[in-house]
Amino acid sequence: MTHPSRAEQELEAMDLVFKALAHASRRHILVVLHARGGRMTAGDIAKRFACSWPTTTRHLRKLEEAGLVTTAKSGRENSYLLNQDRLTAVAGGWLAWFQQPALVNPKTPSETA
């Protein structure tokens, strides 16, 4: 195949989102970013965390790769913008599955495969 299908891209995208949410520091960054109105410079974010600035940069990179934040450079400052819609759409979308009733009968009499 020459290119991944749309469905494969979405699965890959979802995987990046959940992997991004797997670390407490990254979840924390998103919360702080939201609390501060959805926009902060890299320095303001780094200042608020115990880990070193390069470590924070790498966390931000993963959030960016997952599409959960975008960057906007201006002068020598680099701002990060929360992509709230994507967070709630992807993670919330997956989670919403579990509000739905089950697809099949829990215990069918003909329990084939």
Next chain:
Amino acid sequence: MTHPSRAEQELEAMDLVFKALAHASRRHILVVLHARGGRMTAGDIAKRFACSWPTTTRHLRKLEEAGLVTTAKSGRENSYLLNQDRLTAVAGGWLAWFQQPALVNPKTPSETA
């Protein structure tokens, strides 16, 4: 300190849940489990996945440690039960944060620290 505080326990619990959700196979197990009514044997789960049975067992162990499934042994079969409430409470609870308005003014004139 002799024991972790309640808040620390909850943070630790949330971390286990999000780490459990970080792998596509584990998310898939939860979805299949829900679709089949919330209860399946280890064998039925293992059959539906490409990876080996021991690998699936380990995924199930992580889901169990996160409190997302519980086990019920009966004879030589081991059933896994979906803990749907915990999944939606913990993951959904964190996500719900982002439906709330921001805590502080996005761009206060006195941009201190």
Next chain:
DNA sequence: CTTATACTTAGCGAGTTGGCTAATTTTAAA
């Protein structure tokens, strides 16, 4: 031009993850 500021990139190292096969355990069937 030189220096400081704001960040990122490079690269190291300990620890974790996730795949596998082989071996073991437990219970049911013959």
Next chain:
DNA sequence: TTTAAAATTAGCCAACTCGCTAAGTATAAG
């Protein structure tokens, strides 16, 4: 009692994660 089935545990290994420090880049200030 022997054999088969269901599942887990043990242990190996390559790959990834995430912390760090040091070095580099780009822009603004002096």
